[in-house]
Structures are given as structure tokens and as C-alpha cells.
């Protein structure tokens with residue numbers, strides 16, 4: 001866990017209102033169930049990572065023991081307990097993606113960025129992370145960059161995506177082969193959707 005931790009964390013007034021709106025969705029006495037969306041809100045406010053102070057703040061907010069919030073934050077890979085780059089690349093390394101060429105895609109990412117999984121580029125722009133199934137196996141290999149999914153990846157297409165981001169462009173999310181939705185390979189362009 002990051003050693004340079006901020007001492008305090010508070011929701012902005014906008015996020016405070018959003019947190020109250022989220023909590024209001026839950027029945028009386030069940031507000032603790034809002035732990036996931038509130039941790040997510042805190043993480044988005046803090047450049048996509050959760051310092052200890054933010055986790056404790058959310059626990060206080062929900063009136064639950066801090067350890068409960070730490071357990072949740074440390075269990076799910078969607079929560080980052082250390083600072084990450086502007087673009088967080090999460091590469092799926094589970095079996096369907098691996099069988100569809102995920103290993104070559106991962107290698108292409110590492111070579112293009114000059115870092116290994118778990119590292120951030122020296123300029124702080126890209127963080128590379130390996131994760132379990134992203135739930136889009138039918139379009140394997142898959143990676144998630146911030147909130148977007150990129151699918152049907154190849155070593156070439158993954159480098160093009162990273163190049164585009166590095167140049168301040170917004171690459172098109174979704175299938176990189178033109179597949180329509182999750183149609184069977186080779187038929188998506190012919191209009192099965």
C-alpha cells in the first residue's frame with residue numbers, strides 16, 4: 001500500500017449530495033450495502049485510487065467499522081489502493097482471453113509501454129494491471145482502460161490504442177475487428193445485429 005498517504009479525505013459538496021442520493025436507495029438500516037458505490041465515488045474523486053483516509057471516511061459515513069470497508073476495498077480489483085496513471089490498463093489474463101491470444105497482447109503492451117504488469121510509466125500516464133475475467137469473454141482478448149472496454153485485441157491493435165491515448169486521442173472502444181456486438185466471428189459485419 002502507498003506509504004505517502006493523505007491525512008484526511010472528505011467528499012466534495014457535489015459528491016456528498018451524490019452519496020446521500022445513493023444511500024437513499026437502500027431500505028432503512030441497510031445503508032451499509034452502499035459500500036461499493038460509495039467507495040467507487042471516493043476513488044473517482046481521488047484520481048482513481050483509494051487512500052486509507054478515504055476508506056475510513058466512507059466507513060464512518062456508513063456507520064460501519066473501518067475494517068469492514070478495508071476488507072471490501074482490498075478484495076475487489078476495481079479498487080486501487082495505490083496511485084495509478086491517467087490511464088489504467090487492465091488486461092484480462094483468464095483462460096478464454098489467454099486461449100484467444102492474450103499472452104501476445106500482454107507482451108505487446110509491456111513492450112510498447114516499457115513496463116511490466118503492476119507498474120506505472122515514469123511519466124505517470126499509463127498503469128498496467130492484470131485482472132481476472134472482465135466478463136466479455138466472447139470478444140476475447142479483452143482489456144479495460146478506465147471505464148472503456150477494448151475487445152478482439154491483437155498485438156497490433158493494442159499498440160494502436162495505446163499510441164492514440166498517448167497522443168491525446170480517444171480510440172474507439174469495443175471490438176477492434178468491427179465485430180457487431182458479440183455476434184459470432186466473421187458474421188458481425190454482415191448485419192446479424
Ligand code: FES
Nearest residue numbers: 092097133134137
Ligand atoms: S476471460 Fe477475458 S473477459 Fe472473460
